[in-house]
Amino acid sequence: MAEDLVKVLADLKEEEALKIVADRLGADEEPLKILEDARRAMEIVGKRFADGEYFIPDLVYSGEILKGINELVKPKLAGAGETKRVGKIVFGTVAGDIHDIGKNIVVFMLDVNGFEVYDLGVDVPAQAFVDKIKESGAPIVGLSGFLSLAFDSMKETVEAIKAAGLRDKVKIMIGGGQMSDEIKKYTGADAYGQDAMAGVALAAKWSGASE
Amino acid sequence: MEKQWEEMTLEEKQESLFARWISPEGVKFVSPEAEKAYKERTTRFKNALQIKTKPDRVPVLLIPSFAPAYYSGLTPHDVMYNYDKITPAWKKFSLDFQPDSHGGCAVPSPGKFLDILDFKLYKWPGHGVSKDTTYQCIEGEYMRADEYDILINNPLYFFYYIWPSRVFGALEPIATLPHLSCVTEMYGVAFPFIPYGTPPIKAAYQALLEAGDEALKWIQVVGGFDVEMPALGFPAHQAGPTKAPFDVIGDTLRGTKGIMMDMYRQPDKLIEAMEILTPMFIQLGVDAAKNAGNPLIFMPLHKGADGFLSDDQYKKFYWPTLRKVIMGLVDEGCFPFIWAEGGYNSRLEVIRDLPKGKTAWLFDQTNMTKAKEALDGIACVAGNMPMDLLTVGTTQEAIDHTKRLIDTCGKNGGYIMANGAFFDEVRWENLRAIVDTVKEYGVYK
Ligand code: B12
Numbered sequence: 001m002a003e004d005l006v007k008v009l010a011d012l013k014e015e016e017a018l019k020i021v022a023d024r025l026g027a028d029e030e031p032l033k034i035l036e037d038a039r040r041a042m043e044i045v046g047k048r049f050a051d052g053e054y055f056i057p058d059l060v061y062s063g064e065i066l067k068g069i070n071e072l073v074k075p076k077l078a079g080a081g082e083t084k085r086v087g088k089i090v091f092g093t094v095a096g097d098i099h100d101i102g103k104n105i106v107v108f109m110l111d112v113n114g115f116e117v118y119d120l121g122v123d124v125p126a127q128a129f130v131d132k133i134k135e136s137g138a139p140i141v142g143l144s145g146f147l148s149l150a151f152d153s154m155k156e157t158v159e160a161i162k163a164a165g166l167r168d169k170v171k172i173m174i175g176g177g178q179m180s181d182e183i184k185k186y187t188g189a190d191a192y193g194q195d196a197m198a199g200v201a202l203a204a205k206w207s208g209a210s211e
Numbered sequence: 212m213e214k215q216w217e218e219m220t221l222e223e224k225q226e227s228l229f230a231r232w233i234s235p236e237g238v239k240f241v242s243p244e245a246e247k248a249y250k251e252r253t254t255r256f257k258n259a260l261q262i263k264t265k266p267d268r269v270p271v272l273l274i275p276s277f278a279p280a281y282y283s284g285l286t287p288h289d290v291m292y293n294y295d296k297i298t299p300a301w302k303k304f305s306l307d308f309q310p311d312s313h314g315g316c317a318v319p320s321p322g323k324f325l326d327i328l329d330f331k332l333y334k335w336p337g338h339g340v341s342k343d344t345t346y347q348c349i350e351g352e353y354m355r356a357d358e359y360d361i362l363i364n365n366p367l368y369f370f371y372y373i374w375p376s377r378v379f380g381a382l383e384p385i386a387t388l389p390h391l392s393c394v395t396e397m398y399g400v401a402f403p404f405i406p407y408g409t410p411p412i413k414a415a416y417q418a419l420l421e422a423g424d425e426a427l428k429w430i431q432v433v434g435g436f437d438v439e440m441p442a443l444g445f446p447a448h449q450a451g452p453t454k455a456p457f458d459v460i461g462d463t464l465r466g467t468k469g470i471m472m473d474m475y476r477q478p479d480k481l482i483e484a485m486e487i488l489t490p491m492f493i494q495l496g497v498d499a500a501k502n503a504g505n506p507l508i509f510m511p512l513h514k515g516a517d518g519f520l521s522d523d524q525y526k527k528f529y530w531p532t533l534r535k536v537i538m539g540l541v542d543e544g545c546f547p548f549i550w551a552e553g554g555y556n557s558r559l560e561v562i563r564d565l566p567k568g569k570t571a572w573l574f575d576q577t578n579m580t581k582a583k584e585a586l587d588g589i590a591c592v593a594g595n596m597p598m599d600l601l602t603v604g605t606t607q608e609a610i611d612h613t614k615r616l617i618d619t620c621g622k623n624g625g626y627i628m629a630n631g632a633f634f635d636e637v638r639w640e641n642l643r644a645i646v647d648t649v650k651e652y653g654v655y656k
Contacts, residue, residue, distance in 0.1 A: 012475065014475070014476075053521075054521075055518065055519065055520055055521045055524065056467075056471065056518065056519055056520070057471035057474050057475070057520065057524060058521075060467075060468050060471040060472065061471060061472060061474075061475045064472060096340065096341065096344050097347070098334065098340070098347050098349070099347070100350070101350065101467050101468075147345070147347070148598055148602055148632070148634065148635060149344050149345065149635060149636075151602060151603070178598040178599070178632055180597075180598075180599045182599040182600070182603055182604060183599050183602075183603060185603075186602075186603040195518065
């Protein structure tokens, strides 16, 4: 039955997935086991997205099904079981920009790939990034921006991180809408990622290197 | 005797609209030079668009966002709240950079109008975002998942009552208004009018009246620009916009997440709703073209770009009704000027399925060599002046890119130089260099 849940969730069969979860809970199964299966399914979803088999609608839908599963499981959950995380990342859409579709996709992909993501939301002032880096000790920062007005906000954010004496402690990646390698140079970030997969690859590379 | 519109073939309709554009009625050119420039420019565009005859050179058009305001040292807030600052800034922009056309000056929506109606769909300068940045859309499910039947069975009711009550705070009460079908016999006539006497509805109508006054003030400025620019020699590169039905629903009715859920949970309803929207969005373009005497209908495309949808999803959900809108416009003599925002590399094969020489495709981040190859002999291609070059590139890089574009896309005509994405503050010297390079390097011998 475990394999069933992994498969139907990865295949985005909403009704079947929810039914299996309800049945398993009804049979008094350990809720954490169900969540672990769901996590494995989401890993497959992430992989299919990376392979170009799934697209944004499929990711969005899988997230919605997962939400439904969580709602079923939550009441039965005693203590929160935490999965092992491979690295910490501070992420957000920079000041002045309120777009989050792209950011949410990258955060989703980082999450299913085992990263602990501190998502600061949208229109995030430079200082909020600095504060969160200090507080969490995360060695990686992701800046998302959608409009070209974000070019300058990104630059200012990188400068604020530098001014706080943290620049050599973190690797910074940028991405979103009109960003490019040229803009990376302009902002002083370390890398530009064209899509969510590029973000995951960069994070994996950097967290490997920093260990 | 001249043929009636209904008797014309689509080619004749298109030629008749182009003729009205090239020789506009009632325009008093400021000088013979301005008149000459106007004729040359419209003819240049027509030749590039229809891909039958090589134009004298590659045409160049600019589609700024708030760039003209920034260029004049004004903030977006300045021009949204002081309408008399719009025209001078937009005019200066055209006169200084000398592109081959103008795109109107409606980018700065009237701020006070938005205040009066309490517009919910966007944050704008001084109202949610700072005064020196542009407005931004707020994602949301302004139409609920269970409201497809209303949209499908009763689209006008939806757009007259439900939609405005969601996106304009001041109009919230109107969703409760009864319709007047019951007005058939004398004794019941007054019943449906009772709500109009109540304070909430009165306030809503008061707001509407004030908003109307404000819109009128604004259009006198914006409309004046549309009269003045042709007289100065600059034709309008669009009569008006329309959209792909998928984007109408995905952008602002259901939002990105909403429409993507609907693709799974209620695909048939989604498709039916897009079919219902199709004739409405054809009509929108056709009316604009006929009113303006200009065949060019602008179509910004959003959520069918690379990465948004798989091939199958694009072919099932996006392309069928987009193609119907395009064909509906073409049948009425319009010339759809389609702006493929983002990347469109994975869609090039699909969009080839169009009649020859009836559309233009403006690309943002698409590989232009491939785009030209795919659409050669089918459609005019345009665009790809990249945002990063405009904003942080060197002037030489901008010039080199411009020449490369002319080399790859301009070969046999059928190319229009244009920016790939709306722009705000850029390196003005780069923008100038691009336009000037087109004028020298883009000449066909
Ligand atoms: C949809 C859309 C809209 C919708 C938005 C609302 C909605 N409900 O969706 C509507 C129609 C309302 C709209 C309005 C406007 N828009 Co608009 N819009 C778009 C469009 C087509 C798609 C944006 C989108 O949703 N992307 C989806 C997400 C998934 O992509 P993404 O954010 O880039 O994220 C991906 C990657 O970039 C990456 N990524 C993202 N962040 C990060 C971070 C890191 C670290 C990494 C590694 C990777 C990464 O991963 C993501 C997934 O792969 C773009 C053009 C385009 N195709 O890009 C224009 C675009 C963004 N809009 C633009 C403009 C100008 C406007 C308007 C100002 C137009 C106007 N004059 O009225 C308004 C207001 C601005 C706004 N958007 O709020 C311009 C911006 C140009 C500029 N110079 O900044 C664009 C680029 C269009 C263009 N070609 O000119 N828009």
